[in-house]
Amino acid sequence: MIALMAAGAGMRITFRDLPNFAPIAAIALFAGYYFRSASRAAVVPLAAMCLSDMVIGGYQWHIMATVYTFLTLPVVWNGLLHRYLKIEQGRWTETAFALVTLLSCSLSSSLLFYAASNFACWPGSKIYSQDLDGLMHCMVQGLPFFRYTLAGDMFFGVVLFGSYAAAIQLGLATNRQTTSLPTLAEAAK
Numbered sequence: 604m605i606a607l608m609a610a611g612a613g614m615r616i617t618f619r620d621l622p623n624f625a626p627i628a629a630i631a632l633f634a635g636y637y638f639r640s641a642s643r644a645a646v647v648p649l650a651a652m653c654l655s656d657m658v659i660g661g662y663q664w665h666i667m668a669t670v671y672t673f674l675t676l677p678v679v680w681n682g683l684l685h686r687y688l689k690i691e692q693g694r695w696t697e698t699a700f701a702l703v704t705l706l707s708c709s710l711s712s713s714l715l716f717y718a719a720s721n722f723a724c725w726p727g728s729k730i731y732s733q734d735l736d737g738l739m740h741c742m743v744q745g746l747p748f749f750r751y752t753l754a755g756d757m758f759f760g761v762v763l764f765g766s767y768a769a770a771i772q773l774g775l776a777t778n779r780q781t782t783s784l785p786t787l788a789e790a791a792k
Contacts, residue, residue: 604647607634611651614759616658623752627651627674628712629759632705633767635678636685644678669723673716680708690768709760713753721745 607630615625627648634644652671661667687704721742724731731737731744 608650612654615655624755626759632677633763635681673719677712713756717749
């Protein structure tokens with residue numbers, strides 16, 4: 604849990620020059636999958652955001668509240684992930700469907716974050732008019748940031764879940780090798 608928090612904060616700080624290219628949503632998705640408790644899983648992205656915001660700096664409170672909420676939201680996909688992403692079983696035949704499930708959860712999280720964070724910037728803004736045209740302009744102006752959000756969510760999601768799957772596979776392979784080795788007594792015969 605602490606390693607995920609530290610990695611999230613560290614990567615967000617490291618990649619701060621790429622706007623919205625961050626591992627936080629992917630970490631929330633992974634935490635939702637990995638931890639049994641949704642509240643424990645939700646603490647991970649929130650703590651990573653708090654830690655990194657101490658270095659990067661904050662912004663308007665209502666936008667921060669929206670950002671924190673929607674970066675924690677991927678935790679709710681835990682049911683879907685547990686149903687269709689069966690990493691522990693190590694079945695390669697389900698890999699394509701599992702990858703589609705992972706990418707779908709990540710994409711939906713990115714889209715919801717984009718819509719919510721841009722909508723939060725629009726009310727009371729001096730940059731955008733307070734009508735439908737202003738809202739649409741705000742959404743269009745957010746598209747370059749969405750590109751980075753989507754890239755970060757997909758990249759870090761695949762890295763996190765792929766690393767976890769690889770670790771599980773290595774553990775399964777190691778267990779198979781050690782159980783097939785002859786005992787010392789059998790080898791002496």
